[in-house]
Amino acid sequence: MNHRNVFRMLLFLALVPLAGYKTIDGTNQALTGPVTANVRQWEQLLQEATQVIPAGSSVAGVFGATSPCGAAVRPLHGVAAAGPCDLLNWRLTLYEDTQTHLPTVFTLASESMYFVDNRTIRTTGKRLVTGRWSRNQERTSTRVSTVYHLQGTQQGAFLALRLIHPALLHPTGPDGTLLVGTAGASYTLSKLKEL
Amino acid sequence: MKAILLLIALSYCCFSSTQSVDPPFRPATTALPLSVADIPTGPTVAGVFDGRTPCQEIAQALNRPVSSDCFKLKWRLVLYQHPQTRTHTTYRLEGTLYRQRVREGSWTQKTGTKTDSTATVYQLDLNDPNQSVYLMKGDENVLFFLGKDRDLLIGNADFGYTLNRISPKK
Numbered sequence: 239m240n241h242r243n244v245f246r247m248l249l250f251l252a253l254v255p256l257a258g259y260k261t262i263d264g265t266n267q268a269l270t271g272p273v274t275a276n277v278r279q280w281e282q283l284l285q286e287a288t289q290v291i292p293a294g295s296s297v298a299g300v301f302g303a304t305s306p307c308g309a310a311v312r313p314l315h316g317v318a319a320a321g322p323c324d325l326l327n328w329r330l331t332l333y334e335d336t337q338t339h340l341p342t343v344f345t346l347a348s349e350s351m352y353f354v355d356n357r358t359i360r361t362t363g364k365r366l367v368t369g370r371w372s373r374n375q376e377r378t379s380t381r382v383s384t385v386y387h388l389q390g391t392q393q394g395a396f397l398a399l400r401l402i403h404p405a406l407l408h409p410t411g412p413d414g415t416l417l418v419g420t421a422g423a424s425y426t427l428s429k430l431k432e433l
Numbered sequence: 434m435k436a437i438l439l440l441i442a443l444s445y446c447c448f449s450s451t452q453s454v455d456p457p458f459r460p461a462t463t464a465l466p467l468s469v470a471d472i473p474t475g476p477t478v479a480g481v482f483d484g485r486t487p488c489q490e491i492a493q494a495l496n497r498p499v500s501s502d503c504f505k506l507k508w509r510l511v512l513y514q515h516p517q518t519r520t521h522t523t524y525r526l527e528g529t530l531y532r533q534r535v536r537e538g539s540w541t542q543k544t545g546t547k548t549d550s551t552a553t554v555y556q557l558d559l560n561d562p563n564q565s566v567y568l569m570k571g572d573e574n575v576l577f578f579l580g581k582d583r584d585l586l587i588g589n590a591d592f593g594y595t596l597n598r599i600s601p602k603k
């Protein structure tokens with residue numbers, strides 16, 4: 239191997255970590271308080287979100303959650319199936335037609351995170367997901383439920399959310415059952431008081 | 434040339450140490466609220482549910498004192514059943530609010546919440562006629578806390594009032 243090739247190889251090795259680092263938020267957060275207070279910086283994403291809202295639409299509800307990063311919810315969030323992700327931060331805004339109250343679009347400000355250790359969590363990506371949503375009535379073995387279907391603009395970005403209460407949504411899996419969280423995090427989305 | 438190579442090698446070492454701040458993916462290592470080893474099993478166990486919820490509102494509903502900076506509570510609920518008939522027998526409720534004394538008593542099934550008259554509700558007897566813990570059954574694996582007025586408690590962006598089945602799997 240001549241000197242030029244050695245130089246190229248070393249330069250490549252030196253730049254690879256830099257390239258990977260750029261894609262990451264880069265902040266470690268100590269888990270000493272609510273994750274929302276420490277990590278979230280939604281302003282920029284929410285500003286971008288306003289550009290996709292059709293005229294004549296108004297907010298039907300804003301829902302938030304910090305959930306596990308299970309396989310069923312990754313496609314909607316645009317998180318790779320095998321990517322490093324332990325928790326997802328959701329801020330879902332549903333819009334409806336102001337006159338008819340029919341569903342129009344949704345925006346989802348999403349943040350993926352993983353645990354560096356027991357006390358530190360790290361953001362691996364923030365993204366804005368947009369798409370259309372609909373309200374549906376679905377029958378399970380025991381009852382009829384209202385289910386919201388979220389269809390993102392990206393291929394495969396779909397998720398069904400069961401309406402548990404006017405202020406609570408819960409994602410369902412392909413079989414229609416509620417997604418089961420962990421001891422540390424649940425999938426339930428709660429309507430946020432502040433808009 | 435050697436000096437250049439040495440410089441690059443040193444740079445690489447520095448960048449590598451930066452990268453080490455961002456270790457490769459590994460599963461979540463957050464400690465469970467309670468030890469996995471403590472999870473009861475057997476035919477008398479109808480379900481073990483764990484969860485983390487916001488603190489202030491539910492502590493107030495259950496008349497439990499908490500500090501003003503309390504923002505989350507850890508829970509584990511074990512529901513027991515008769516091994517043959519599967520009728521409800523007793524429960525065991527432990528977690529942050531009941532560090533000093535685990536709550537145990539009987540549990541029964543009721544119907545109806547404030548907004549859903551057909552919902553299945555579990556009532557946990559707290560040995561006080563004026564007080565019970567109410568949980569709505571979302572399905573076999575997910576339970577939701579109800580407040581005093583039997584309405585569902587609404588969480589925040591960090592935690593919901595949800596308990597998730599961890600055992601046995603259904």
